[in-house]
Amino acid sequence: MSLEIRDLHVFYGDFHVLHGVSLTVEEGQLAGVIGANGHGKSTLLKAICGLVPVRAGSMTYRGERINGLSAPDLVARGIVYVAEVRHLFAQMTVRENLMLGAYLPRARKAAARNLDQVYSLYPRLKERERQLAGTLSGGEAQMLALGRGLMSEAAFMAIDEPSLGLAPGLTATMLDTIQAINARGITILLVEQSLALIADRVHAVHEIEEGRIAALAHA
Template identity: 50%
Template sequence: MLKVEDIHVYYGNIHALKGVSLEINEGEIVTLIGANGAGKSTLLKTISGLLKPKQGQIVFEGKAISAKAAQTIVKQGISHVPEGRRVFANMTVGENLELGAFLRKDKKGIKQDMEMVYDLFPRLLERLKQQAGTLSGGEQQMLAMGRALMAKPRLLLLDEPSMGLAPLLVKTIFRIIEEINVTGTTVLLVEQNANLALSIADRAYVMETGRIVLSGNAEELTSSEKVKMAYLGGS
């Protein structure tokens, strides 16, 4: 479904991604784990068109997208839930969700997807007329995910969905990620909580300083001594 080939990305003179390659098959949950500053968020921003690679290419469903504008990439079927949620604070929950469907014209489909988002996140229906900035962190995360789903993505990019959330809410968010995947959306997940990410993923890639240093199915990486020591608390 997605092929990233030898991507190099720079922030000014800083070489942030150094020849990153990965593949995602349709229907998978693939997770990217690694320390802060490893380049995980940079990779998601590059896939979604917010950053442009200096070298290499990204192919989604057989079409090169590396040079495409971010809104074109959304139209083609990739939605990005950024780190820190980035909801529109002064707009209501309902308005945020409607904005997610901004590029769509199929009114019936939009209505069905709105119902699907309410089924996944009943809390959003309760808060529909509330300003997004007044929601709790967990509710804002639900809203950011719901808004991304309103674009009807075939590939959903999730950047640190558990950040700053209470443990109980984290479990809820991860259960919902699995539900989203079961309904047919492929997921690329960046997550600091490596244990949790590996528990729901099919496959995983480990990033260090702008490079992929390990990859394999989630079970293999969970039992890898190197991964255990570096990312799973050594146990």
């Protein structure tokens, strides 16, 4: 078992966002989380990746309790968040962005190998290597966000709405590459708004509704 979440509660101030979410993701799985906007999908991913505090419940990754660990602590364990707003370093080049993905010592050792992998997965990024990240198109920025995640020597990637702002054709390409990443043995928890988009690609689906895992979405 890769990730196991039990009865997770998250608040923004006094606002109760996640009301006891439980789910498990198997090692090597490509799991999907779907649900409408504002129902807590992103919050779930951010909580897993240490970007929002957890009020109650437990999260374990490969048997280790990870509640309360900071985002850098989690990156060091291979848990990487790829955000819907991509949080790239706009004033730095594509290459600098990728190299910052390999900031921690564990990832730095594998940087050369991972950079080759990223460039073979997204040749477009190699072409734009010297361009500032802020000047990339939406699709290229998404590639860079995923590429930067891979550079962190990720073992578990939480990917938040990669289709956001992309044309349908591009979305499909992006999801293809996410499947390719998964095929390399990286466990993925993928958030999307609609089931149709990811139904044929994921091994398991969880639907989230008003902060709860709501229904059997796909069987």
